[in-house]
Amino acid sequence: MxxxxxxxxxxxxxxxxxxxxxxxxxxxxxxxxxxxxxxxxxxxxxxxxxxxxxxxxxxxxxxxxxxxxxxxxxxxxxxxxxxxxxxxxxxxxxxxxxxxxxxxxxxxxxxxxxxxxxxxxxxxxxxxxxxxxxxxxxxxxxxxxxxxxxxxSQPNPAFWAEWRVADSTLASSTVRSMTFTPTDDTPIADALPGQYVSVRVPAADGLRQVRQYSLLSPGQVRRIAVKRDDGGEVSPVLHGLQPGAIVEISNPYGELTLDESDRPLVLATAGIGCTPALGFLEGLTAAGSDRRVMVLHADRSHDQWALRSEVANNVQQLKNGTLHTWLDGRRMRLEDVQLPENPVVVMCGPLGFMKSLRDQAVAAGIADEDVRYEMFGPDVWLKSV
Missing domain, CATH: 1.10.490.10 (Globins)
Structure with missing residues (x-):
């Protein structure tokens, strides 16, 4: 275009x-x-x-x-x-x-x-x-x-391809980490850090429903984290799948990806919003990046923080990575940390959390165009446009 x-x-x-x-x-x-x-x-x-x-x-x-x-x-x-x-x-x-x-x-x-x-x-x-x-x-x-x-731009023309559940393990009391392998030789697209896939499964009445999930690893690995919503139509189905089950998965998409600048990066997340941040961290550690990366995460408790060990391990592998947390109901406040100069801020979490954080970032002198976000499902905010 x-x-x-x-x-x-x-x-x-x-x-x-x-x-x-x-x-x-x-x-x-x-x-x-x-x-x-x-x-x-x-x-x-x-x-x-x-x-x-x-x-x-x-x-x-x-x-x-x-x-x-x-x-x-x-x-x-x-x-x-x-x-x-x-x-x-x-x-x-x-x-x-x-x-x-x-x-x-x-x-x-x-x-x-x-x-x-x-x-x-x-x-x-x-x-x-x-x-x-x-x-x-x-x-x-x-x-x-x-x-x-x-x-x-994709290596295959398919909207959907069948993938097999290879592994499904609890990442917290409500979140499962799921890994999929291809069922045929359809060319696999390389996912950029921060991108997502759509996953399509039959609901209880047989009607297929779709949800988007951030990829936890860039490249050709298809691994997602699914938070169970007991009233939902997709997450309970995915939580119930055993290894060997088949689901339909799209090619990777998403315009919120890891930029190639050397500016400091602040990844601010809450709850299951840590998933795109983990994709960013995986990409940075794989590249041996010396970029300054500050990870900020808020969650209900240490035990409910899904994928916490993976986030922490990736931060430790970065030469200039730091991790700060707000747990047990504490509200994330940017004034609690020393933000780097001229950062790019990437947010993911509940809408109220992101709105609050965006206001804090702008008040701290960060340009609005340098505050980016990912939203699961329809974008009812459209902050960046």
């Missing part, structure tokens, strides 16, 4: 003032519109719930919230003259890991704009619908192009 310094010119002269005048009002209605859209979509295409969309995210409203945020954010970025490259990349990686096809954008358009027209009523004039149709297809075309680039 070609980057441009500004994207406001992508919108026609006729569309720009209409989008500017209606963005705030549409943003206010988009949460309700999105819920109605998904109802229409799944009534017409129930097959999309089999292996594509998460029923759990539909039930909580996270998927609807993410859709609403992304479309309006895209429009606002264009009006501000900013190219939405970060937004496009983040969503494209997620879509690529799910096997979203170009044809599905037309299906989404049909039902989304039917929901918009029904919600806005007389306010959905021909001019308003035309302007936001322009926004939608600009967004969709950029996503399709980036998703195509991502797929074509």
């Amino acid at each position: 070609t980057e441009t310094p500004s994207s406001v010119s992508l919108l026609s002269d006729a569309a720009q003032p209409i989008v500017a005048a209606t963005a705030t009002a549409l943003a206010a209605r988009m949460p309700e519109i999105s819920v109605a859209f998904y109802q229409r979509l799944f009534d017409a295409h129930p097959e999309l719930l089999d292996g594509m969309f998460s029923r759990a995210n539909q039930a909580t409203g996270r998927q609807a919230s993410a859709l609403a945020s992304s479309i309006v954010t895209f429009a606002v970025l264009m009006l501000d003259g900013d190219h939405p490259i970060d937004l496009v990349r983040r969503i494209a990686h997620r879509h690529a890991s799910l096997g979203v096809s170009p044809q599905q954008y037309a299906v989404v358009y049909e039902h989304l704009f039917a929901a918009i027209a029904a919600d806005l009523g007389d306010a959905a004039t021909d001019a308003v619908v035309a302007a936001w149709t322009e926004v939608y297809w600009l967004f969709a075309d950029l996503l399709v192009a980036e998703e195509s680039r991502l797929h074509n």
Whole structure:
């Protein structure tokens, strides 16, 4: 995908003032519109719930919230003259890991704009619908192009491949570390530190459901950590699998990867959010990096900190690695440590944790663009765009 310094010119002269005048009002209605859209979509295409969309995210409203945020954010970025490259990349990686096809954008358009027209009523004039149709297809075309680039960069054309459970061991009272081996000779993609895969399994009723899991090791190893959610549809299935069981796994994706700079790196995590950080640490130790790395982790207790020995061992192997922890309900505070100068901060954990940490980092003088994050599931924050 070609980057441009500004994207406001992508919108026609006729569309720009209409989008500017209606963005705030549409943003206010988009949460309700999105819920109605998904109802229409799944009534017409129930097959999309089999292996594509998460029923759990539909039930909580996270998927609807993410859709609403992304479309309006895209429009606002264009009006501000900013190219939405970060937004496009983040969503494209997620879509690529799910096997979203170009044809599905037309299906989404049909039902989304039917929901918009029904919600806005007389306010959905021909001019308003035309302007936001322009926004939608600009967004969709950029996503399709980036998703195509991502797929074509893989060593195989498969959206999904079958992998066999080789090992499943408890990493804490609620987390399992699982390793998979390929079932055939499909070429295996090298994963970058910090990337994730989608894992697809049949739920209790036979309908396939998908979740994303960070890879604990870069390269061609497929190892993940799964935190059990007793009310979930995927994690209990994965926890119950025995060695030899087969699951479907996507190629690795994710735009939050280890950069090649020599700037100090701060990895700030909470709970199961330590998993992408471990991928970063594995990559750094394998390269014999002398980069300064500060790992900050918060957890409910020492015993519930999954993969703690692996995190600690990797930090010890780094020439300039340090580890700081906040356990037993203590809140992570950046003022408790001496942050390095000019760091890159990478966060992963619950949304409230990341919002708090981002505010602390900015207050400490770290540029907002140097505070990066990974979010499991739909991105309802879109902080970096």
